[in-house]
Amino acid sequence: MTDATSARLADAFMHVAKRLRGRWMHQLAPLGLTPGQGRALGVIARAGDGIRMADLAGRLDIVPRSATSVVDGLEDQGLVLRRPDPGDRRSMLVTLTEAGRLLVSRIEQAQRGAAEEMFGTLEPAERDQLLAVLLRLNACGKHPGSI
């Protein structure tokens, strides 16, 4: 009984996620960015004075190799730049360029637009409730491989 509800939950959940991702893609496409790049640019912007690749990967919950691809794409468009960490020359610090800084607000606007398209029909109380549940789900059990 409970199992069936969980399965239906998972199905409905992934369906919403798919649509949310699609809307986000369409919002970001005019800016020439993929969802992953948009997300990364936000993290880099919030980091302020430069963020190391490993830390960026951690914040985005992706493996370091994926962070390389994302930053490559942003760098190709002149939105970020890499410079060696003065304190540890193995590390790279990623910072926004002026062009990147100018784009951040438009990206956040696109993200909000996609989110509003998806969740705009919910009552404010429902959103708060949903957010609380999601944060709790994210808070516990961070190990996808193990139980």
Place this chain on the structure above:
Amino acid sequence: MTDATSARLADAFMHVAKRLRGRWMHQLAPLGLTPGQGRALGVIARAGDGIRMADLAGRLDIVPRSATSVVDGLEDQGLVLRRPDPGDRRSMLVTLTEAGRLLVSRIEQAQRGAAEEMFGTLEPAERDQLLAVLLRLNACGKHPGSI
């Protein structure tokens, strides 16, 4: 204010979706299936006497081309078979083989397992509430491209 909540909602939502997908992949991997294949096998099983490629794609909310890849994978493993629709020779009817039938219950068990790992910590009332909200979100605004 509301915008900020929606953006945080979207972020938390996609994070849960990512982890749910990861757990699902790990549950299905021992069966040699990808999440898309597992989902498709369930739809084909519920269709009973054969489902057309276009209908399968519609149920999975993917483009017909993607359905071809999914069914290819299942057919390679001998879990489904294609036969021409007697009523319209342009169409293909996809049905389960005996091997596919035997696997369905294990797949559903894996899906429930992943869902339980993710949503098991929620109270029953919370699950019902969450499910209701998700179904409502999926019910309205089915057009990702347009507004």
Place this chain on the structure above:
DNA sequence: TATTGTTATACTCTATAACTATA
């Protein structure tokens, strides 16, 4: 002409393994 499914192609995201350069 329109529809069904396919081949061909491409891009995003993800992941593992091996390599380079530092530490």
Place this chain on the structure above:
DNA sequence: TATAGTTATAGAGTATAACAATA
């Protein structure tokens, strides 16, 4: 030896366009 980031490679998912067979 250990770590940071990269190159190399691979597979899943998605999408569009062009094509063949059929309606």
